[in-house]
Amino acid sequence: YSCALCQSFAPNHICIITPERPGLCGAYNWLDGKAAHQISPAGPNQPVKKGKAIDPVKGQWQDINTFVYNNSHKSLEIFNAYSIIDNPMTSCGCFECISCILPSTNGIMTVYRDYMGMTPVGMKFSTLAGTVGGGVQTPGFIGHSKQYIGSQKFISAEGGAPRIVWMDRALKEEMAPILREIGKSLGIDNYYESIADETVSVTEEDVLEFIALKNHPALSMPPLF
Numbered sequence: 676y677s678c679a680l681c682q683s684f685a686p687n688h689i690c691i692i693t694p695e696r697p698g699l700c701g702a703y704n705w706l707d708g709k710a711a712h713q714i715s716p717a718g719p720n721q722p723v724k725k726g727k728a729i730d731p732v733k734g735q736w737q738d739i740n741t742f743v744y745n746n747s748h749k750s751l752e753i754f755n756a757y758s759i760i761d762n763p764m765t766s767c768g769c770f771e772c773i774s775c776i777l778p779s780t781n782g783i784m785t786v787y788r789d790y791m792g793m794t795p796v797g798m799k800f801s802t803l804a805g806t807v808g809g810g811v812q813t814p815g816f817i818g819h820s821k822q823y824i825g826s827q828k829f830i831s832a833e834g835g836a837p838r839i840v841w842m843d844r845a846l847k848e849e850m851a852p853i854l855r856e857i858g859k860s861l862g863i864d865n866y867y868e869s870i871a872d873e874t875v876s877v878t879e880e881d882v883l884e885f886i887a888l889k890n891h892p893a894l895s896m897p898p899l900f
Contacts, residue, residue: 676708677746679719681767687750688767688810689743691723693734695828696756699770701820733758733832751812758832759783760899763817768808770818772846773800774830774839775807778900780883782840782893783833785824790843793877821846825853833899837861837892841882844872863892 678690678698690698697704703711703720711720726738734756744752753762759774774785775796786794786803793799798806807816817830829835836857847854847870858866869889871882886894 676705676712677719677721677723677742678703678708679746681769682719685767685808685810687747688765689746689751690767691739691743691754691756691764693756693828695826697820697822697826699764699766699818699820699823701771701822704822730755733761734828735762747810750810754812755832757828757830759817759830760814760833762812763814765810765812766807766818767810768804768818770804770808771820772824773803773807773816773818775803775816776899777840777879777882779879780840780886780893781896781899782838782886782891783830784841784882785839785846786843787821787846790845790873792843792873794843795841795871795877795879795882821850824850825857834896837866837896838899839870840886840891840893841871844874847872861892865889866892
């Protein structure tokens, strides 16, 4: 389902909500979109057919590309639902979290909107939001919901949640059950403990040193670039 609720302040952004990727605001999942469409068939939530699969790994389908193009004021021709690097989904500005690449770590950081401090990418959330939001496609950066972190499709094109090397502490503690379950599924007992937070450092260099000591799985994954 699509969601156009935020087009009043991000006119070129359109959300595509899948069963595995909730709306980036955290307020809408696929079932919410379905229910909203049944209540208001002409409303902001419309069913979208996937059509021919162009790249199922990255989450790109022909009919979705066409829908996004026509409903983003023809500003976005291609988007991949499950990639943070290659033509990622755009964001409006009301995302719960932002994830972005930390190149030297071969992983990503994820920060929640309530965190006011500095992050290893050198920007606070407010500055990141200005970079990522507004319907602009920003390779290496995505806005998303907290719920999406636990999805099997969370940046699955790049290897998924095992790429997370830094989170702000409050988000990390809130997501602890999910992160520990991910670690268990990977057979890595200390996965949760190997994710750095602001109490460890807010510089990329120190995060790299920390995850190397913890033998974080991101270091043994294929290069992001």
